[in-house]
Every structure is written in structure tokens, then in C-alpha cells.
Amino acid sequence: MPDTATPADRTLRTGPGRLLVAVYSVFALAATARGSYQLATRFGEAPLAYALSVAAGAVYLVAAVGLARAGRVSRTVALAACGVELAGVLLVGSLSVFVPGLLPDDTVWSRFGSGYVFVPLVLPVLGLWWILRVHRTDRDRPGAGDRT
């Protein structure tokens, strides 16, 4: 499947998409840097929590790149990344509330992202909404379905 740039693909990264890419990049940097630093300096304290932060950072990075690149493949990748994020923030958020002992130290997703003013909870929803909206305009355009 060639990663061709159709007009709708370009709209994925323009307008609100550009803001999403910026926010995702900042969160990718914040989560990865924080997790790696904690893994490097305090591995023994809460390895699972720190590894989870790094993993979350990686997902944010994938989503940011997927949103920034034009193309159908990238859009699917970004869609999957946003889905993983939403699942992650809900799962880790619930675990941190109901099983507090499991993650001794906070991650980006702990308590549904309350340490980051709940942006991690809102972000995947916005991401999914934006990708699906672009996807719909793309699908409704006549002849757009031929190019896959």
C-alpha cells in the first residue's frame, strides 16, 4: 500500500491536526525523558511504573509521527496509537486508583493523568475524533475510495 498524499491526507496535519502534533510531541518528550531518567537513576524503586512511562512516551511519539506524516498508512498508525493510548490511560488510571500498591511511583497515566491536568485522558479522544473526521471527509469524496 503506497503512502500517497491525497488532499485529505494533507488536511490530517493542517489546522487542528498541527496543534495535536505539537501537543503529542511535547507529551512524547515529557513521558520518555521522565521515564528514562527514572529508570536510569532509580530502577529499583518502581521499575514497572518507569517502564510504563517510557512505553507511554513511545506511543505518543508514534501518534505524533502518524499525525504529522501525510498518508493513509500513517493515518491508520496514528489511529491505532490513539486507541492504545485511550486504553492505556483508562487501564493504568483504574489500576492506580483501585490497586495503589501495583505502581509505587506515578506515571503519566496514573490517576487518569491528574498530574498533567488530565490532558493524557483528553488527548487520545481528541486524536481519535480528528483522525475519524478526516477519514470521513476522505471517504465521502467521489473517487477517493479507488486510491488505497
Added chain:
Amino acid sequence: MVDWLTMTIQMASLAMAGWCLVSTFRDQPMLVPHLVGMGVLWLLVIGQAVASAAAVVGGDRPAEAAMFVSYLATVVLLPPACAVWGFMERSKWGPAVIAFACLVLAVLMVRLEQLWNPVA
């Protein structure tokens, strides 16, 4: 960390964030006044970074110096990065990106201050 500079940067970046949000709602792209504002903010941040770096080299460093320096580098890179974004996105979403970056900048200044003077 120079205290009054930290305060000034926080006030300035919050003001920039507010202004850019207004521009977003008014459907304006990034304009020259926004760039001038970001330039002033950037100069303030660079001033703070140079003062802090001089203090760190001089031996007056926080306990988590590596963390502090990496945050400092991020803060210095933030204003030019979002200005580039404003050039790429010639719509109201350009100022929206700048507003977000300015809010992050204000938060990062709080974080820097915590690392510099940890409240035990």
C-alpha cells in the same frame, strides 16, 4: 535561577498564551506582533538559561543537575520551535500552538524552580 526573571518569564508567557488564544478565537494567523512577543519571551528565557548555566558551572547547582539542565534546554528550544510551527500553519491554529507552548513554558518554569530550590 534569577528569581525576578522566573517571575517575569511566567507572567510574560501567560500573557502571550492569553493573547494567542484571543487571536485563535478571532481566526487570525500568526502575525508579526506575535513573533515580536515570542522574541522578547525567548530573550528572557535565554537570559535565565545563561544566568543558571553560569551558576551551575560556578558550583551553585541543584541536586538533580542533569534533570535541571535538560529542562533548561527544553525551555530554551520551545519558543523558536513554536514560531516555526506558526510559520508552517498559516491559520488560526498557528497561534493555538503558540498558546499551548506558552502554557507549557510557564509550567516548566515552575518545575525548574522546584528543581533549583527543592521544598523538602
